[in-house]
Amino acid sequence: MTCGADGEQSCPQRGVAFWTSALQATLEHNNPSLGSICPSGVTKSAPIQRRCQRDVSALTVEVVHTGPNAMTKATSKFPTLTTKRLRLRRFERRDLADLHACFSDPVAMRYWNSPPCKTMADTERALAWLAKTTSPYDHLAWAACKKSNDRCIGMVNYHSRDARNRRLQLGYITLPKYQRNGFGTEAVRAVLNYCTDELNVHRVEAFMHPDNSPSLRLAEGLGFCCEGGPLLDYWRVGTKFVSVMIYALINKTDEQSGGAPRH
Numbered sequence: 253m254t255c256g257a258d259g260e261q262s263c264p265q266r267g268v269a270f271w272t273s274a275l276q277a278t279l280e281h282n283n284p285s286l287g288s289i290c291p292s293g294v295t296k297s298a299p300i301q302r303r304c305q306r307d308v309s310a311l312t313v314e315v316v317h318t319g320p321n322a323m324t325k326a327t328s329k330f331p332t333l334t335t336k337r338l339r340l341r342r343f344e345r346r347d348l349a350d351l352h353a354c355f356s357d358p359v360a361m362r363y364w365n366s367p368p369c370k371t372m373a374d375t376e377r378a379l380a381w382l383a384k385t386t387s388p389y390d391h392l393a394w395a396a397c398k399k400s401n402d403r404c405i406g407m408v409n410y411h412s413r414d415a416r417n418r419r420l421q422l423g424y425i426t427l428p429k430y431q432r433n434g435f436g437t438e439a440v441r442a443v444l445n446y447c448t449d450e451l452n453v454h455r456v457e458a459f460m461h462p463d464n465s466p467s468l469r470l471a472e473g474l475g476f477c478c479e480g481g482p483l484l485d486y487w488r489v490g491t492k493f494v495s496v497m498i499y500a501l502i503n504k505t506d507e508q509s510g511g512a513p514r515h
């Protein structure tokens with residue numbers, strides 16, 4: 253995403269592909285005629301969005317981490333994050349129905365970098381990959397849940413982490429019925445703060461379709477700046493290629509000398 257995924261860019265040394273890529277591969281393997289199933293793919297040029305110089309220090313921190321070194325033993329302890337209304341936790345099997353409501357929705361998925369899930373089994377495979385992403389090094393996915401009932405209302409992840417250069421990409425989605433309530437911003441802010449505070453990330457990227465106004469607004473609201481685009485035919489979605497804009501947020505609060513990544 254920067255929608256949620258780009259397995260082809262995940263760390264080759266770790267040999268771990270991001271879930272959507274793997275999901276697509278699985279789907280294609282199971283049914284070659286599907287390719288990567290999706291409609292989408294409306295590719296059109298857009299004027300470059302405004303550029304700005306905001307930085308992450310402007311963000312209001314409302315997340316409570318599980319601990320300063322929560323990721324040191326990340327494989328045994330998932331870094332649950334909390335915000336005012338949300339708890340961001342590891343995906344569990346009970347999230348399947350909620351996740352399917354999201355991943356099967358053609359409107360919610362119209363700017364995603366992989367096609368909507370056609371069946372519950374498709375979503376089940378996606379869920380398995382999301383729950384599996386426990387590595388602190390390459391990618392990690394959180395189920396954004398309402399504190400009141402622990403039901404999943406969205407997903408935020410980071411992926412394509414390049415630890416040496418202290419950068420990664422974010423992906424996010426909110427279940428359609430919960431959109432426009434500030435949940436997306438709240439959840440992404442929590443993960444953003446985790447990435448800068450715990451992983452010592454310097455640069456966070458987000459790739460998005462030029463027509464994806466909600467995502468552009470969310471990113472800009474958190475201080476991301478458009479750096480350019482459209483990057484032509486950047487995503488392969490189903491049988492089409494999609495061009496995207498690149499947004500980034502620089503963490504200017506950390507040392508400029510290029511300190512080492514954590515974890």
Ligand SMILES: CC(C)(COP(=O)(O)OP(=O)(O)OC[C@H]1O[C@@H](n2cnc3c(N)ncnc32)[C@H](O)[C@@H]1OP(=O)(O)O)[C@@H](O)C(=O)NCCC(=O)NCCS
Binds near residue numbers: 254361424430431464
């Ligand atoms: C992008 C997305 C995660 C936003 O989630 P959300 O929970 O609605 O986010 P928020 O309520 O915090 O709103 C974020 C901004 O988007 C705006 N927004 C949300 N839905 C919108 C819509 N349908 N049309 C226009 N603006 C919209 C909000 O007004 C807000 O902007 P503002 O702060 O300037 O008012 C959600 O629209 C979504 O899941 N989209 C589909 C998946 C997707 O495309 N993800 C991004 C891939 S790059």
